[in-house]
Amino acid sequence: MIAVLRLGHRIMRDKRISTHLGLVARAFGADVIYYSGEKDESLLASIDSVSKRWGGGFRTEYRKNWREVIREWPGQVCHLTMYGLPVDDCAKELRECKDLLVVVGGAKVPGDLYEAADFNVSVSTQPHSEVSALSILLDRVFEGKELKKDFGGDIQVIPCKNGKNVKMKEGVGEVYE
Numbered sequence: 290m291i292a293v294l295r296l297g298h299r300i301m302r303d304k305r306i307s308t309h310l311g312l313v314a315r316a317f318g319a320d321v322i323y324y325s326g327e328k329d330e331s332l333l334a335s336i337d338s339v340s341k342r343w344g345g346g347f348r349t350e351y352r353k354n355w356r357e358v359i360r361e362w363p364g365q366v367c368h369l370t371m372y373g374l375p376v377d378d379c380a381k382e383l384r385e386c387k388d389l390l391v392v393v394g395g396a397k398v399p400g401d402l403y404e405a406a407d408f409n410v411s412v413s414t415q416p417h418s419e420v421s422a423l424s425i426l427l428d429r430v431f432e433g434k435e436l437k438k439d440f441g442g443d444i445q446v447i448p449c450k451n452g453k454n455v456k457m458k459e460g461v462g463e464v465y466e
Contacts, residue, residue, distance in 0.1 A: 290364070290388045291319045291430070293423065296355050296402075297395025298326035309420045310393060311336035315347040317427035318435035319391070322348075325355035326395060344442025355392075356405070364388025365407040369422045370398065373409030380429040383408065391426060393419045 293314040298307045307324065314322045315336070324332065333349045340347040352358050359366055365386040367379075383389060392402065403409055412422040427435060447454040 290321075291427070292362075292388075292390050293319050293322040294352075294355060294358055294390055294392045295322060295324045295395065296326065296392065296398065298324045298329060298332070299396065300327045300329050300332075303395065304329070304332060306418075306420060307332055308335060310423060311349060312339065313420055313424045314427070315340060315345060316435075317424055318431045318438065319427065320347065321350060323350050323352045323355075323358055325352055325358070328353070342442060342444050344440035344445075345438070356401075359390065359392070359402075359405050362388065362390045364390065366390045366392060366405060367408040367410055367426070368392045368394075368398075368402055368406035369412065369419065369426060370394065370403070370409050371411050371414050371416065372403075373411040376410050376412045376426055376429050379408055379410050383410075383426075383430050384432070389430070391423065393423055 293310065295307055295310050297303075303326075307329075311322045311332070322336070328351050333351060336347075336349045340349075365383075365388070367383060367389055369391060392406065394402075410426065412425045443458040445456045447456055
C-alpha cells in the first residue's frame with residue numbers, strides 16, 4: 290500500500306497544485322491521498338469523480354492532524370524534500386517497504402517532520418514542483434510498471450499515433466479536454 294499525505298492545503302492558494310498531486314498519486318500507482326490543512330470538499334469530490342469515471346479504486350481523505358496520520362501509519366514514512374538523499378540512492382529500499390507513506394510539503398514544512406520520517410528523499414536539490422517530485426518518486430518505486438496499469442474505468446484512452454481514441458461505457462457522458 291502506498292499513500293500520499295499532502296501537508297497544509299490552502300483552499301485559495303493550493304487548489305490546483307493539490308488537485309494535481311491527487312491526480313498524479315492516482316495515475317502513478319498510489320492507493321490513497323490524505324489532505325491536511327484547510328478542509329476542501331470540492332477538492333476531494335473532484336478527485337473522487339476522476340477515480341469513479343476513470344477507475345482504479347483510488348481514495349481521497351481529509352485528515353486534520355497530519356502528525357496523527359504519521360503516528361498511526363503502520364509502515365515507513367518518506368518525506369519528499371530537496372534537502373534529502375537522492376531518490377535514486379533510496380529507490381531500492383523504498384520498493385521494499387510493505388506500506389509506504391509519501392509526505393509532500395505545503396507552505397512551510399515543520400522541522401519535526403524531518404525527524405519523524407524514515408526517509409528524507411530529494412528529487413533534485415533545486416526548487417521545483419512537488420507534483421513533479423511525486424511523479425518521479427512513484428515512477429522510481431514502481432520502476433515504470435505503473436504506466437501500464439489497467440484502471441478498468443468507464444473511460445479509457447486507447448493509445449494511437451494520431452488523433453484521439455477514447456472508449457467510454459454507455460451513459461458515461463463526454464470527456465472534456
